[in-house]
Structures are given as structure tokens and as C-alpha cells.
Amino acid sequence: MNNFEISSYLINYDKNKNTGTCKSCKKNVQWAKDRVAAHKRSSCSSATEEEKRFFSKRRSESSIQSNQQISNSVETSAITEEFQNKIDIKLANFFFRTGISLRIVESEVFKELVKELNPSYKLPCTKKLSGAFLDKQFSKCSTVLDEILEYSKNLTLVSDGWTNTRGDHIVNFCIKAPEQKPFFYTSINTSGIIQKAEAVADAIFEVIESLGSQKFCAFVSDNAPVMKAVWKLIETKYPNISAYGCAAHAVNLLIKDIANTTESSKTIKNAEKIIKFVKNHHIVKAKFDEKRLAASIPHTLSLPVPTRWYSLYNSMNELHTMKYVMIQLVDEEGDLMKEIQPKTTSAAVCTLIKTNSFWDCLLKLVKDIEHPSKIIGKLEADDAPLSSVYKYFGDLYNHYENEPIIQEKVKKRLEFLFSSCVGLSYILTPIYAAEGFFFDEDKTDFISTISEYAKKNHPLIADKVENELISFIAEMTSLPQKRKDVIFKMTAEKFWNIVGRDKYPVLFQVSYPIAQMISSSAIAERTWSTFKFIHSRLRNRLTNERVKKLVFLYTNSILTDTLDKNDYILEDGAVLNEIDYEELNE
Known part of the structure; x- marks a missing residue:
């Protein structure tokens, strides 16, 4: 110097x-x-x-x-062992909470960063992170959730299946406790199990028994044909547990039913032909994006996901909103488009875009599937009550009052999904008991069902519960307007906890667990987003046990972390639509 x-x-x-x-x-x-x-x-x-x-x-x-x-x-100045351990925990939490690869600790760039921050800190190796550190944090997080489960009742067990990147069939189990966010509980590899009702039920029994069957009030899964038999086996073994299918899944399949008509199938095929043509030819896509942005349309085109039928609405609606952008594209760039090989396909797409009847059919399709597509989002909410299932299917039926064929499809999907708890959860909700829509003689049937339902869990009160249900319905029907403004705004769970507990003590014992049941298995399906991010094709050497622990920590740390509630995987784009789900069965 x-x-x-x-x-x-x-x-x-x-x-x-x-x-x-x-x-x-x-x-x-x-x-x-x-x-x-x-x-x-x-x-x-x-x-x-x-x-x-x-x-x-x-x-x-x-x-x-x-x-x-x-x-x-x-x-x-060397750091103390206590300080080393403290940083180790923070570093491990960083990896487990973000879901990123543990091998980053071996990166020279990462080592340089840590050395610059504190040269005395000794970085753990990948093996230590994925071994001792992972086990320790897994045990710590498990203890927190065990404490929640110890004091919780009326749990709902939710399950769904998936095939991972190695081709293993994995089934996950999530739990929804009243007034708690749902959490991932465990997963099992069922690759060696024949997917028959008895074998599937045995795997579910194992999870139920691990916590105690008396803690559960419901089990929810998808609507695959084998599951209907599984539900019966669960209810036979555990009378206190109601087993039923995912309502969001059922509405997904209803959209598929609507889309499977001859006219709709042709419209979807033509729409996909246009979308693929634009997306697969960079010159056309560049011209299209230029005109789309000039028209102030922020979103672009997307293809529907085969196993997620609500994505069909998004795809078709996006295309329809760009009708005039498409027509402008053909008018101004038609000569360019027609030169793209094969010319027969290019010419057919240009002709299709200029055909008014195609756009009329597309608009009708969008209108037909719009209502159920929006309902799916409501049913997939973590706290969507089971009572909303019958309510939304009633809304769908009334929505298609001029479409008797679709109305029959609505009833068919509800019949497959329906169980006694679905009907009872609806009639035990104050506003629905008084002013709700009922199919045919359902209201009378629900009233008579309550006694049979009570016999499974409360045989000593079964003969009294029907009378209290009749009294409850009579009261809800004759409430003065001032009381309606208060009572009808209450959820079933809130009503039975605050009002019904003392006013209808017998009915309360049956109604309160039902009021805490949820409508869909969406929480289990969302977990596959985390599985796919962590167990990606680039990380396919991870063992299933290690993946389970990493998913457990990522998912459940969000619930227990008081400082950071962000879901980095979903926010980063690993959404449900991108997951290669198994085909949904009718």
C-alpha cells in the first residue's frame, strides 16, 4: 500500500x-x-x-x-461444538424445507459460500445429511404431530395412489384433524400387492390401527371401482368409520362424461389440433404471441391434461378467448402458415380457424363444462365439508335443467359417490335442512337413515335420534327471519358445537363427527406434487423410505414452522396438472 x-x-x-x-x-x-x-x-x-x-x-x-x-x-477463532450443532440444524432445515437436492453440500460453489461466511464451520457431507440429520429431524417433526394426534378426535384418513419415477406403485396417507391443516402421515410401497379389495383394505387397516380406530370418523379415497368394495370392508371392520369417495374426483369424471358426446369429442379434437399447431411451430407461435400481447391477453394456450378433466375447461376457454387473435393470425399470416409441412394439416387448421360453426361448438362446450369445473376448486379446499357434496350436485342438476341427458349423468355420478354420511351431513346442516334441494324422496330417506346409522356406534340412543332429527328440521324450517340470519350462516360443525350440543344432545352424538368430515381426497393428491419434485428423474436413486421422510419433513414443516409458511414447490410451478397421474377410472 x-x-x-x-x-x-x-x-x-x-x-x-x-x-x-x-x-x-x-x-x-x-x-x-x-x-x-x-x-x-x-x-x-x-x-x-x-x-x-x-x-x-x-x-x-x-x-x-x-x-x-x-x-x-x-x-x-474456532467455533464451539454447540455452535457447530446449531448451524448443522439450520442447514439441514434449509434443505428439508425447500426440497432441493442434498448433494448441493458437495458443490464447490456452495462450499466457497459457506467458507466465506464462516471458515471455521465444517460442512456435513451428503451421507450425514441424508442419514443422521434426516432421521433426527424426522423424529422431531413426528413428535410434534403425534402430540396433535394424541388430543384430536374425529380424524379423517385420506389416501391416493401414484406410480413413481422407478415404476413403483406408492400409496400415501394424509390426515385431516378438526381445526387443523391436513398433513402427510405416511406412504407405503404396494408394488407387490395385487390391487384387489381385500389387499388394499389390509394396507389401510394397518394405518388405522397404528393410531387407533376410535380416533377416526372417516376415510376418503378416489372413486376407482375397487374402492367401492374397500369402503364396505372398512365400514364392516370399523362401524365408527364412514368410507366414501372423493367428490372432486366424481365431478372430474362428470366433465369427462359431458365431453364424451360425439359433438363435444369432435370439438375437443379440432381445438387440440389448433393448439398443437401453434405450440409446435415456433414461427407461428412467435407471430401468435405478438398478436396475443398486442390484444392484452396475458395467458397463452395450453392442452388439457388427460386425467384432469377440469383442465379441459381451462384449455378450451383460453382458446375461445383468443378467437379473434386466431382469426387475425390467419388473415395476416395465412400464406406463411400454409407453407408449413405437411401442407394438408396447415390448410386444415387455417380453414378450421375461419369456420364459424367450430367457434359456436367450442363456446357451447365451454358453457357446458364451466359450472362443474368451478365446483371442483370449491370441493378441493382443505376444509370443504362433506355436506357440500350433495349441495353441489343439486346445483349441477338444476344448472342443467334444459339438458336432461346431462342431468342423468349428474345423478349417475352422485349415485356412485353417495353414502349415508353424504346425505346425513347435508340434512344436518341448518340451512340445507330448511331450504335445501332434495332429489325425489331423499329428504324422507335421510330421516329414516339416521336410526340405522346410529345403531352402528350408539345403539342405546338409536331409537331416539330420529325424533330429534325431525324436531331439528322442524325448528330450522320455522325459524323467524332474525334467527335465520344467524343460524343459517353457521356451518354444521359450528352449529352442533355451539347450539345443537345442548338442544339436541342425542342427535349431537351422531351429528358432530359427521359435521367434521371433509369432501375430497385432494389433500392426498396434492402431496404427489411434493413427491414428484423430490423423487424426480434426476434423483431416482433415492430409496422410497428416504423419499417418504423428505416429503414428510417438507409438507409438515410448513404446518409447524412459525416463521416460514411458504410452499416453495407449488409456488415454483410443480402444480397438480404437471403430474403424471394414473388414469382415473370410471
Whole structure:
């Protein structure tokens, strides 16, 4: 580092004030090297370019030297074992909470970063992260959730299946406790199990028994044909557990039913032909995006996901909103488009875009599937009550009052999905008991069902529960308007906990668990997003047991973390639509 004499730049030293006068600009400056340097760099109006460069260089060298001194100081002071362990835990949580690859700790870039932050900290290896650290954090998180489960009743067990990147068939189990966010409980590899009702039920029994069957009130799964038999086996073995299918899944299949008509199938095929043509030819897509953005349309085209029929609405609706962009594209770029090989396909797409009847059919399809598509989102909410199932199917039936064929499809899907708890959860909700829609003689049937339902769990009160249900319905039907404004805004769970507990004590014993049941298995399906992100094709050597622990920590840390509630995987785009789900069966 270059040294300099203060007297070379200042004169007239004042001993009392410790100041001098700048030889160049005649300003008073403190008689100190750093003050002289700062003055020459920025304040001296008469400083030469050479002086400015000299003092700027000196500042840079001083900064480097200072940093080196700090670094050397840190490096020479070893950290304590307690501090090492504390950083280890924070580092492990960083990996487990974000779901990123543990092998990053072996990256030279990551090592350099950590060394710069604290050279004395010793990074753990990947093996330690995926072994001792993972097991320790898994045990810690499990303990927290076990405490929640210990004091919770009326749990709902939710399950769904998936084939992982290695081709293993994995079944996951999530649990929804009242007034708690749902959480991932465990997963099992069922690759060696024949998917027959008895074998599937045995796997479910194992999970139920691990916590105690009396803690559960419901089991929810998808609507595959084998599951209907499984539901019966569960209810036979555990009379206190109601087993039923996912309502969101059922509405998905209803959309499929609507889309499977001859006219709809043809419209979808033509729409997909247009979408693929635009997306698969970069020149066409560039011209299309230019016109789309000029029309202030932010979203682009997307193809429907084969096993997620609500995505059909998104895809078809997006195309329809771009009708005039498409027509403009053909009008202005038609010659370019028709030159794309094979020319027969290009010409057919251009003709299709200019055909009014296609757009009319597309609009009808969009209108036909819009209502059920929006209902799916409501049913997939974590806290969507079971009572909403019958309600939304009633809404669907009334929505298609001029479409008797679709109405029959609605009834058919509800019949497959229906169980006694679906009907009872509906009639036990104050507003539905008084003003709800009922198919045919369902209201009478639900009333008579309550006694049979009570016999399974509360045989001593079974003969009294029907009378209290009749009294409850009569009261809800005759409420004065002022009371309606209060009572009808209550959920079934809230009503039975606050009002019904004392007013209808017998009926309460049956109704309260039913009021806490949920409508879909969406929470289990969403878990596959995390599975796919963590057990990706690039990380296919992870064992199923290790994947389970990583998913467990990622999913459940969101619930227990008081500082960070972000779901980084879903926010980063690993959404349900991108998952290669198994085909949904009718």
C-alpha cells in the first residue's frame, strides 16, 4: 500500500484544532490521513486527476486489507461444538424445507459460500445429511404431530395412489384433524400387492390401527371401482368409520362424461389440433404471441391434461378467448402458415380457424363444462365439508335443467359417490335442512337413515335420534327471519358445537363427527406434487423410505414452522396438472 505525508497536501498546522489548510483549495481539513484522503477524493475542487486516482486506489487497498484482517481473525477463532450443532440444524432445515437436492453440500460453489461466511464451520457431507440429520429431524417433526394426534378426535384418513419415477406403485396417507391443516402421515410401497379389495383394505387397516380406530370418523379415497368394495370392508371392520369417495374426483369424471358426446369429442379434437399447431411451430407461435400481447391477453394456450378433466375447461376457454387473435393470425399470416409441412394439416387448421360453426361448438362446450369445473376448486379446499357434496350436485342438476341427458349423468355420478354420511351431513346442516334441494324422496330417506346409522356406534340412543332429527328440521324450517340470519350462516360443525350440543344432545352424538368430515381426497393428491419434485428423474436413486421422510419433513414443516409458511414447490410451478397421474377410472 502506498504511504504519503500529510504535509505534502496540508499547510498551516493548527495544534489546538488538529487541522491544516489544503494547499490546492485552501479549505480546512483534519490533520489525519483518512481525512486528507477523503477530502482529495471527493471534496477538493482543485484536486488533480492523478491525486483522485491515487486516493481512490488507496481506499480500495485499505478495504481489502481490512477484510483480510477480519477473515484471518474469524479463521483463527474456532467455533464451539454447540455452535457447530446449531448451524448443522439450520442447514439441514434449509434443505428439508425447500426440497432441493442434498448433494448441493458437495458443490464447490456452495462450499466457497459457506467458507466465506464462516471458515471455521465444517460442512456435513451428503451421507450425514441424508442419514443422521434426516432421521433426527424426522423424529422431531413426528413428535410434534403425534402430540396433535394424541388430543384430536374425529380424524379423517385420506389416501391416493401414484406410480413413481422407478415404476413403483406408492400409496400415501394424509390426515385431516378438526381445526387443523391436513398433513402427510405416511406412504407405503404396494408394488407387490395385487390391487384387489381385500389387499388394499389390509394396507389401510394397518394405518388405522397404528393410531387407533376410535380416533377416526372417516376415510376418503378416489372413486376407482375397487374402492367401492374397500369402503364396505372398512365400514364392516370399523362401524365408527364412514368410507366414501372423493367428490372432486366424481365431478372430474362428470366433465369427462359431458365431453364424451360425439359433438363435444369432435370439438375437443379440432381445438387440440389448433393448439398443437401453434405450440409446435415456433414461427407461428412467435407471430401468435405478438398478436396475443398486442390484444392484452396475458395467458397463452395450453392442452388439457388427460386425467384432469377440469383442465379441459381451462384449455378450451383460453382458446375461445383468443378467437379473434386466431382469426387475425390467419388473415395476416395465412400464406406463411400454409407453407408449413405437411401442407394438408396447415390448410386444415387455417380453414378450421375461419369456420364459424367450430367457434359456436367450442363456446357451447365451454358453457357446458364451466359450472362443474368451478365446483371442483370449491370441493378441493382443505376444509370443504362433506355436506357440500350433495349441495353441489343439486346445483349441477338444476344448472342443467334444459339438458336432461346431462342431468342423468349428474345423478349417475352422485349415485356412485353417495353414502349415508353424504346425505346425513347435508340434512344436518341448518340451512340445507330448511331450504335445501332434495332429489325425489331423499329428504324422507335421510330421516329414516339416521336410526340405522346410529345403531352402528350408539345403539342405546338409536331409537331416539330420529325424533330429534325431525324436531331439528322442524325448528330450522320455522325459524323467524332474525334467527335465520344467524343460524343459517353457521356451518354444521359450528352449529352442533355451539347450539345443537345442548338442544339436541342425542342427535349431537351422531351429528358432530359427521359435521367434521371433509369432501375430497385432494389433500392426498396434492402431496404427489411434493413427491414428484423430490423423487424426480434426476434423483431416482433415492430409496422410497428416504423419499417418504423428505416429503414428510417438507409438507409438515410448513404446518409447524412459525416463521416460514411458504410452499416453495407449488409456488415454483410443480402444480397438480404437471403430474403424471394414473388414469382415473370410471
